[in-house]
Amino acid sequence: MKRPTIADIASRAGVSKVAVSYALNGQPGVSAATRARIVAIAEEIGWRPNSAARALNGARANCVGLALCRPARILGVEPFFMELISGIEGVLADRSYALLLQVVTSHEQESEIYRRWWGESRIDGVFLVDLHYSDTRVGELEQLGMPVVVIGHPSESGSLSAVWSDDGEAVRETVGYLVALGHRRIARVAGLPELVHTTVRDQAFAQACEGVAEHITVHTDYTGEEGARATRRLLSSPHRPTAIVYDNDIMAVAGMSVAQEMRVEVPRDLSIVAWDDSPLAQVVRPPLTALTRDIPAYGAHAAQRLLALIAGESVPPFEDQAAVLTPRGSTGPAPHSGM
Amino acid sequence: MKRPTIADIASRAGVSKVAVSYALNGQPGVSAATRARIVAIAEEIGWRPNSAARALNGARANCVGLALCRPARILGVEPFFMELISGIEGVLADRSYALLLQVVTSHEQESEIYRRWWGESRIDGVFLVDLHYSDTRVGELEQLGMPVVVIGHPSESGSLSAVWSDDGEAVRETVGYLVALGHRRIARVAGLPELVHTTVRDQAFAQACEGVAEHITVHTDYTGEEGARATRRLLSSPHRPTAIVYDNDIMAVAGMSVAQEMRVEVPRDLSIVAWDDSPLAQVVRPPLTALTRDIPAYGAHAAQRLLALIAGESVPPFEDQAAVLTPRGSTGPAPHSGM
DNA sequence: GTATGAGGGTTATCCGGTTCAGAAGGGGAG
DNA sequence: CTCCCCTTCTGAACCGGATAACCCTCATAC
Numbered sequence: 001m002k003r004p005t006i007a008d009i010a011s012r013a014g015v016s017k018v019a020v021s022y023a024l025n026g027q028p029g030v031s032a033a034t035r036a037r038i039v040a041i042a043e044e045i046g047w048r049p050n051s052a053a054r055a056l057n058g059a060r061a062n063c064v065g066l067a068l069c070r071p072a073r074i075l076g077v078e079p080f081f082m083e084l085i086s087g088i089e090g091v092l093a094d095r096s097y098a099l100l101l102q103v104v105t106s107h108e109q110e111s112e113i114y115r116r117w118w119g120e121s122r123i124d125g126v127f128l129v130d131l132h133y134s135d136t137r138v139g140e141l142e143q144l145g146m147p148v149v150v151i152g153h154p155s156e157s158g159s160l161s162a163v164w165s166d167d168g169e170a171v172r173e174t175v176g177y178l179v180a181l182g183h184r185r186i187a188r189v190a191g192l193p194e195l196v197h198t199t200v201r202d203q204a205f206a207q208a209c210e211g212v213a214e215h216i217t218v219h220t221d222y223t224g225e226e227g228a229r230a231t232r233r234l235l236s237s238p239h240r241p242t243a244i245v246y247d248n249d250i251m252a253v254a255g256m257s258v259a260q261e262m263r264v265e266v267p268r269d270l271s272i273v274a275w276d277d278s279p280l281a282q283v284v285r286p287p288l289t290a291l292t293r294d295i296p297a298y299g300a301h302a303a304q305r306l307l308a309l310i311a312g313e314s315v316p317p318f319e320d321q322a323a324v325l326t327p328r329g330s331t332g333p334a335p336h337s338g339m
Numbered sequence: 340m341k342r343p344t345i346a347d348i349a350s351r352a353g354v355s356k357v358a359v360s361y362a363l364n365g366q367p368g369v370s371a372a373t374r375a376r377i378v379a380i381a382e383e384i385g386w387r388p389n390s391a392a393r394a395l396n397g398a399r400a401n402c403v404g405l406a407l408c409r410p411a412r413i414l415g416v417e418p419f420f421m422e423l424i425s426g427i428e429g430v431l432a433d434r435s436y437a438l439l440l441q442v443v444t445s446h447e448q449e450s451e452i453y454r455r456w457w458g459e460s461r462i463d464g465v466f467l468v469d470l471h472y473s474d475t476r477v478g479e480l481e482q483l484g485m486p487v488v489v490i491g492h493p494s495e496s497g498s499l500s501a502v503w504s505d506d507g508e509a510v511r512e513t514v515g516y517l518v519a520l521g522h523r524r525i526a527r528v529a530g531l532p533e534l535v536h537t538t539v540r541d542q543a544f545a546q547a548c549e550g551v552a553e554h555i556t557v558h559t560d561y562t563g564e565e566g567a568r569a570t571r572r573l574l575s576s577p578h579r580p581t582a583i584v585y586d587n588d589i590m591a592v593a594g595m596s597v598a599q600e601m602r603v604e605v606p607r608d609l610s611i612v613a614w615d616d617s618p619l620a621q622v623v624r625p626p627l628t629a630l631t632r633d634i635p636a637y638g639a640h641a642a643q644r645l646l647a648l649i650a651g652e653s654v655p656p657f658e659d660q661a662a663v664l665t666p667r668g669s670t671g672p673a674p675h676s677g678m
Numbered sequence: 679g680t681a682t683g684a685g686g687g688t689t690a691t692c693c694g695g696t697t698c699a700g701a702a703g704g705g706g707a708g
Numbered sequence: 709c710t711c712c713c714c715t716t717c718t719g720a721a722c723c724g725g726a727t728a729a730c731c732c733t734c735a736t737a738c
Binding site: 051076077081102 | 392393394402412415420424429437438439455458461589617624
Binding site: 344345346356357359360361364388389391392393395396397398 | 693694695696697
């Protein structure tokens with residue numbers, strides 16, 4: 001019933017614990033014959049190295065952490081995190097690394113979790129997501145001296161390694177596309193204003209529109225309700241926009257429904273672009289023009305870099321591919337009337 | 340730079356390691372004054388118990404595992420798992436338990452992960468989800484003797500504790516509602532046929548319709564594409580259904596789009612019901628009638644039971660609340676024509 | 679024949695905390 | 709005053725591996 005240890009193997013094989021340790025770790029110091037015998041016995045009795053015992057000797061914990069500081073209801077809806085996690089997992093699994101996950105409600109709690117995991121030697125490093133401006137977590141993690149990969153813009157990641165993609169470029173492409181279609185009044189329904197990537201998009205949006213189109217940005221909490229509310233307000237204004245860019249697809253879908261409700265036809269009267277191209281974007285009518293990016297790959301890149309950091313390599317900031325625009329049925333030429 | 344240990348505290352306080360251990364664990368054997376002094380020092384230098392060292396003494400790992408055997412693309416879309424996880428997290432966080440997560444691609448791999456985690460003393464127990472018929476994982480986990488909570492129907496969970504909800508009841512309520520609205524030809528676009536809960540729903544659906552309505556069930560892989568394809572086929576048939584019940588909301592949305600495309604108006608010509616009421620169901624037009632259940636609570640119940648199991652208590656199967664029907668705009672009286 | 683060294687093992691220690699068997703010191707009962 | 713017990717604390721062993729250092733044997737080189 002008890003889990004077998006190397007001592008058990010040693011006594012069965014008639015050698016010392018050390019010989020077993022060497023044999024099972026591929027180290028020199030045992031003959032091929034002895035090694036084979038030991039490995040066979042280990043196999044037979046189903047021995048696994050006790051991770052605690054290994055960790056005690058300063059070995060890696062073979063585990064990295066991720067704390068998510070978002071309300072459950074938002075996590076459930078946004079496919080982003082699940083896709084990111086599955087990308088991360090793909091890389092971790094290959095190296096037998098596990099992912100320790102925790103949903104928290106504040107940055108203080110998040111920092112505390114990291115301190116605890118690190119202090120308890122449970123993890124070898126962490127991912128930091130949803131960067132804020134003047135993010136307190138950055139300083140705390142720098143101080144801990146723990147390997148960290150920030151999934152977000154390097155301007156705010158301090159001395160921590162960052163993996164990021166150029167949202168500005170994606171915004172410029174989108175605005176250029178809409179302007180080319182004749183749109184001169186473009187709105188943006190953005191996510192949480194305290195997130196760095198939101199501000200990056202905000203600024204790129206304002207700049208890209210400057211001189212070529214009127215523009216307005218409304219901030220929300222990423223939920224469908226707020227996306228719907230924002231859309232309702234925008235479409236009720238006398239100078240209503242002819243195109244709206246949403247920061248996620250659930251808001252885009254909500255916005256499209258509101259438009260329908262208000263007898264504003266998509267894409268005839270209103271063009272809609274969604275950020276992040278989950279399957280959802282393709283099942284609604286019309287299908288959503290979306291900013292497509294490979295989120296699992298994004299996570300995979302972050303994971304690779306974190307493992308490299310843990311291995312002691314130095315990791316420069318990595319810029320992942322920017323999201324590219326996938327035109328579908330929700331965008332079209334700007335309406336003549338109303339301009 | 341090195342993490343402080345109880346030996347450091349001991350030397351500072353001028354006592355032995357043992358006194359420190361007793362003091363910090365609330366055990367008798369140290370005076371109140373000494374205890375206070377030790378605790379103060381520990382606090383000051385930021386000591387944390389090394390989880391590896393504790394685990395080595397047979398202590399709990401304070402960690403439970405969850406392996407998900409679904410393709411990444413499906414995980415990303417289905418809000419179910421993220422909501423389940425956030426519910427689980429809520430309970431675990433209170434008890435300082437961590438969740439070890441792994442995405443796998445086969446049951447063999449999943450069993451192997453569990454064996455490894457358990458063998459390595461990394462976890463104290465696991466959740467088992469997406470039960471199949473004659474699920475090989477059940478036997479393997481029983482054999483390991485590890486605490487397990489099955490999130491799924493107890494009929495297939497063997498000797499493992501189950502937390503489940505009566506999908507049959509929800510199906511009956513739905514069919515009753517549709518029949519009351521006059522529907523006499525009802526289709527069901529179901530999920531993966533190998534999952535137990537799919538079959539449970541299948542059977543309940545067939546039974547509930549028996550004698551009161553024609554019925555047909557089509558199986559899919561939960562993706563929007565397959566949901567759309569199934570809907571297209573159903574609506575193209577000469578005896579097309581007047582109501583369709585979908586096993587998740589992404590398929591329901593896809594189905595609704597297909598209907599629109601085929602000039603089948605919802606709810607005038609076709610009523611649609613979605614299983615699982617994510618925010619998505621409320622942002623589309625018309626909003627989806629859905630089978631609502633509190634998934635985070637479901638996860639929380641499972642987590643509570645797993646912790647109880649780990650604590651050595653015996654845990655009878657727990658039946659969570661069944662999903663309840665939330666009527667919205669996507670359902671209405673059956674059309675007269677075509678009957 | 680002796681030095682040299684490689685191959686194959688072993689012993690002793692350590693990692694950081696827990697636990698058990700005692701050991702001092704103090705107080706009360708007889 | 710002695711015996712006994714209780715409180716408070718300590719030394720040593722232990723958990724399951726990793727690792728440094730050393731030991732023995734046999735083969736080869738000089």
